[in-house]
Amino acid sequence: MVDVAEKSTVIEDEERRAAHPATRRLGVLGAVAVLAAVLLSPALIRPSARGSLNFDSQLLAEYGAVMPQYVFIGNSMLRSRIDEDVLLARLGPRCCFVLWTGGAESAWTHQALKNIVLASTHRPRKVFIFFRDTYLTQPTYRATDRYWWKIERLTHADEPELTRSMAASRSWQEQLEYRLGEIYPVQKMRERASAAISWLAGEIVTPGRVRFGQSAGEKYDGLFDLEGLRGTAADDTSFAEEDLSEFDFDAHIESSLVPSMIHMAKQAGVGLVFVRVQRRPTPQGPPAQRPELVAYTAKLRAYLARNGVEFHDFTGDPELTLDHYLDGDHIGPQWRAQSTDNFLRRLHGDFE
Amino acid sequence: MIFQSLDFLVFLVLVVAFHWLLPARYRSIFLLLASWVFYGYVHPWFLFLLWFVTVAVYAAALGIERLPAHRRAFLIAGLGACLGMLGVFKYFHFFVDNVAAVLRTVGLGVPIPEIRIMLPVGISFFAFQGMSYVIDVYRGQVRARSSFVSVALFKAFFPQLVAGPIERGTHLLPQLEAARVLRADLMVEGFLLLVWGFFKKLVIADNVSIVANKVFLLEHPSFPLLWAGVLAFCVQIFADFSAYTDIARGSAKMLGINLVENFRHPYAAISPTDFWRRWHISLSTWFRDYVYIPLGGNRGGRLLEARNVMATFLLSGLWHGASWNYVLWGGYWGALIIVSRSLGGLVPARVWRWRGVSGLQIVLMFALTNLGWLLFRETDFRYLVNDLTLSPWRASAADWQAAAYFACLVCLYSLPLVLHYYVDRGRADGGAAAAAPSVASRPLPLRTAVAMCLFLAILVLRTSNSADFIYFKF
Numbered sequence: 032m033v034d035v036a037e038k039s040t041v042i043e044d045e046e047r048r049a050a051h052p053a054t055r056r057l058g059v060l061g062a063v064a065v066l067a068a069v070l071l072s073p074a075l076i077r078p079s080a081r082g083s084l085n086f087d088s089q090l091l092a093e094y095g096a097v098m099p100q101y102v103f104i105g106n107s108m109l110r111s112r113i114d115e116d117v118l119l120a121r122l123g124p125r126c127c128f129v130l131w132t133g134g135a136e137s138a139w140t141h142q143a144l145k146n147i148v149l150a151s152t153h154r155p156r157k158v159f160i161f162f163r164d165t166y167l168t169q170p171t172y173r174a175t176d177r178y179w180w181k182i183e184r185l186t187h188a189d190e191p192e193l194t195r196s197m198a199a200s201r202s203w204q205e206q207l208e209y210r211l212g213e214i215y216p217v218q219k220m221r222e223r224a225s226a227a228i229s230w231l232a233g234e235i236v237t238p239g240r241v242r243f244g245q246s247a248g249e250k251y252d253g254l255f256d257l258e259g260l261r262g263t264a265a266d267d268t269s270f271a272e273e274d275l276s277e278f279d280f281d282a283h284i285e286s287s288l289v290p291s292m293i294h295m296a297k298q299a300g301v302g303l304v305f306v307r308v309q310r311r312p313t314p315q316g317p318p319a320q321r322p323e324l325v326a327y328t329a330k331l332r333a334y335l336a337r338n339g340v341e342f343h344d345f346t347g348d349p350e351l352t353l354d355h356y357l358d359g360d361h362i363g364p365q366w367r368a369q370s371t372d373n374f375l376r377r378l379h380g381d382f383e
Numbered sequence: 384m385i386f387q388s389l390d391f392l393v394f395l396v397l398v399v400a401f402h403w404l405l406p407a408r409y410r411s412i413f414l415l416l417a418s419w420v421f422y423g424y425v426h427p428w429f430l431f432l433l434w435f436v437t438v439a440v441y442a443a444a445l446g447i448e449r450l451p452a453h454r455r456a457f458l459i460a461g462l463g464a465c466l467g468m469l470g471v472f473k474y475f476h477f478f479v480d481n482v483a484a485v486l487r488t489v490g491l492g493v494p495i496p497e498i499r500i501m502l503p504v505g506i507s508f509f510a511f512q513g514m515s516y517v518i519d520v521y522r523g524q525v526r527a528r529s530s531f532v533s534v535a536l537f538k539a540f541f542p543q544l545v546a547g548p549i550e551r552g553t554h555l556l557p558q559l560e561a562a563r564v565l566r567a568d569l570m571v572e573g574f575l576l577l578v579w580g581f582f583k584k585l586v587i588a589d590n591v592s593i594v595a596n597k598v599f600l601l602e603h604p605s606f607p608l609l610w611a612g613v614l615a616f617c618v619q620i621f622a623d624f625s626a627y628t629d630i631a632r633g634s635a636k637m638l639g640i641n642l643v644e645n646f647r648h649p650y651a652a653i654s655p656t657d658f659w660r661r662w663h664i665s666l667s668t669w670f671r672d673y674v675y676i677p678l679g680g681n682r683g684g685r686l687l688e689a690r691n692v693m694a695t696f697l698l699s700g701l702w703h704g705a706s707w708n709y710v711l712w713g714g715y716w717g718a719l720i721i722v723s724r725s726l727g728g729l730v731p732a733r734v735w736r737w738r739g740v741s742g743l744q745i746v747l748m749f750a751l752t753n754l755g756w757l758l759f760r761e762t763d764f765r766y767l768v769n770d771l772t773l774s775p776w777r778a779s780a781a782d783w784q785a786a787a788y789f790a791c792l793v794c795l796y797s798l799p800l801v802l803h804y805y806v807d808r809g810r811a812d813g814g815a816a817a818a819a820p821s822v823a824s825r826p827l828p829l830r831t832a833v834a835m836c837l838f839l840a841i842l843v844l845r846t847s848n849s850a851d852f853i854y855f856k857f
Contacts, residue, residue, distance in 0.1 A: 060827070167420060207389060224591075224843045232791035248792070251785045254608070255597050 078238035086186040090130075091147055098153045101382070104143050104159030106135040108308045111361040117371040128155075133180050136166050138174040141288040141351060145192075145264035150301050157302040157381055160292070163325055163360065170196045171205060192291045199286035202371065240376035277372070278323035280330040291340050304341040304381060305331075306374075309351050310360045317347040332381060343378060384424040386630045386852070387584055394421065398541075399637045407562045411532050414559075419539035422505075429503040432468060433539060439464030440513040441534040444520040462519035465510040473507065475500055477705035483547035507702055509538055511669055516552045517527035518673055525552035533560055540640075542631040546624070547851055548645040555640070556702065563639035571827075575834050576633030580839040582799070583854070584626035584843035590796045591615045591622070593846065594789045599760060606773040607786030610753070615793045617756045621649065622800065624663070627852045648804045650752065653744035654727070655719040658752065666814035670695050685725070692724075693717040703759075708767065712758040719751060844845070 035274055098105045101122065103109055112133045118127045130143045140160055148158055174182055174197060186193065198206075233240065233247020277283070284290070296303040305326070310318040320328075327343065335342045345351065350373050358364035362370050375382060398417045401473065402410055423430040443461025449452040470478075519525040528534050536559050543550060598604055598612025628645040635642045644663050652658035659667045678691040693714065700713020710756050734740065761767040776788075825833075 220843045228795050235791045236787040
């Protein structure tokens with residue numbers, strides 16, 4: 032009761048204060064000032080948000096130096112399944128080149144194919160693209176903010192196909208966010224600010240080790256390698272939380288980057304192979320799949336066949352049981368060589 | 384609908400605009416409909432639960448007042464509806480899993496069919512708010528409302544529906560029923576609270592959560608790395624939950640309604656009791672008024688008091704989640720309070736006045752709070768045992784260096800919280816003027832400048848993917 036009485040007095044005080052015309056005027060002025068500050072200040076931050084010139088020419092040079100026959104593109108799904116040393120041992124030296132980065136999805140894959148593999152004068156025989164479920168037709172997935180820089184490193188200033196595909200695949204919220212990003216280009220500033228905070232933390236602990244403005248946290252990334260994570264840790268995407276609209280193959284395929292990848296590969300005379308990885312199985316057997324996902328996969332398979340592109344689905348592979356999985360959909364490091372051999376066996380025709 | 388989404392911002396702007404444009408008599412019904420849209424935005428069927436509890440609570444309260452001969456039966460029915468819903472949707476799996484485990488232990492293992500029940504967001508919050516209304520009517524502290532809209536809006540008022548603060552009828556109902564007047568100062572205060580809340584969530588909580596999540600994914604963390612992760616979680620949970628409260632209070636203020644304060648710089652607490660006067664105040668006062676005091680409170684001697692404290696905190700732990708680690712966490716706090724009360728009497732009063740003692744108390748409390756957060760965060764007992772048996776001597780220099788880096792990173796992101804404490808501590812430590820928002824007493828240009836800085840910081844420092852509020856799952 033005491034509390035209620037005290038709060039009532041405070042509210043009455045506030046009401047008395049609010050009734051004063053000067054306070055009211057100040058309030059309105061304050062609201063206008065805050066609004067103006069909020070709307071105008073971010074526009075003062077100039078660094079470009081999109082279309083960076085941070086292209087990683089080193090990677091292109093490395094690729095050109097290897098001149099591989101087979102190229103593998105993907106993210107940790109690829110990294111945890113394919114052991115490069117085993118590939119080299121089985122297929123011979125200078126046979127393969129693995130292009131992977133953690134968290135990369137469809138947009139990164141497209142850029143790697145376009146600006147590394149097909150930008151080089153060397154043409155490989157086959158390019159294997161690893162993906163999960165419906166991610167191929169989601170070009171905006173992991174293509175913003177903290178993932179953008181990875182795509183940026185494979186991107187030139189003018190990328191009409193990427194821009195078109197991403198614009199066509201955005202929801203109205205994403206579209207609005209993107210437009211705001213264009214008006215208020217703060218993305219670069221965000222990267223610099225978090226790198227500066229990281230640098231400062233590093234400077235406090237180990238002074239002088241990292242150049243000003245560079246992130247000091249990267250040297251500790253090794254502590255959190257897949258091998259050190261809990262076996263029960265959930266994967267970064269949850270089956271239960273999937274958005275049903277993503278299973279609508281017909282609605283997404285044309286706006287995705289798949290047609291562009293097929294077109295570019297055909298033009299260059301490079302064989303394209305899409306490899307769908309198996310999600311985490313159950314103790315009883317293969318992972319449960321929604322009927323919508325089964326229908327989506329059937330349509331994808333038919334679409335790729337119509338376009339003369341190979342498709343391999345590892346879902347239901349009897350050799351990939353739950354024991355082989357580390358966390359989520361990742362294969363454990365001790366099974367990587369076996370998984371690579373399994374892959375080579377299943378796709379032996381591609382390597383003849 | 385989640386607060387840190389564009390959808391919510393659009394929703395809030397529309398609701399605030401229409402609310403003030405509408406004639407006063409339609410405002411409550413409009414707010415009620417808006418609140419239902421807010422709650423049913425992602426999963427419309429959740430609304431049936433909310434409607435069920437609302438009707439049950441409304442009918443029970445009216446029954447208590449109008450049929451005094453059966454008031455007890457109506458009380459039990461009202462509480463039963465709330466607790467029954469909680470039991471089914473929140474504790475069913477917990478109950479079944481534990482019964483199955485016991486049966487297995489005694490050799491009577493039976494296959495249990497898997498039934499998946501989705502946990503509706505905010506169920507614990509609106510169930511407790513409903514119970515408090517029924518109990519208050521039963522006790523005669525609140526008049527049962529005949530207006531269904533009033534009761535329904537009290538139950539569903541969207542800013543505080545999903546994660547509190549848990550309001551009482553004595554505080555919120557009169558405000559919802561009164562004619563609300565548009566006030567520029569409240570709008571500005573509300574806006575500033577919103578910006579501060581979004582800053583805490585998007586900049587502090589989300590950034591430090593990256594450290595906490597990384598560390599708690601490790602199979603074998605080293606001692607220093609584990610505690611750097613616990614420190615990160617300690618900052619994350621405070622920034623995250625208090626951010627929700629600030630956004631809720633800010634949104635409510637823009638609609639002319641003052642919600643109760645839920646946090647008062649809890650990490651500046653000097654004792655376990657003090658911590659619970661500062662942390663999740665609306666829940667701790669709920670348990671105090673509806674569990675601890677009815678059990679007998681501190682009447683009846685030390686032993687009974689200890690029993691009441693422990694029962695209250697074990698229930699409070701269970702309220703947080705259907706998992707034994709939350710019960711353990713509740714028990715830990717109960718034990719801390721019992722021990723601190725016992726020891727407090729042994730120390731001469733003048734000792735507490737010595738210079739530096741309160742600083743030491745804060746440091747000690749902060750360490751004990753961190754230990755508590757480890758119990759809270761580590762839901763798997765196997766890992767918890769492993770964590771508690773880690774030795775600092777077995778960690779390498781590289782481990783200590785990495786941990787120091789992550790701890791520094793967390794501290795840097797937490798600096799605004801520390802600064803806020805120093806600006807606000809007179810009010811917070813005084814306690815009496817708790818209802819007065821600290822921002823209200825600052826000159827307007829200063830408030831504008833601070834809001835601008837916070838807004839810029841949100842743009843520049845927020846993470847790309849904001850996690851859900853931690854307390855959503857409770």
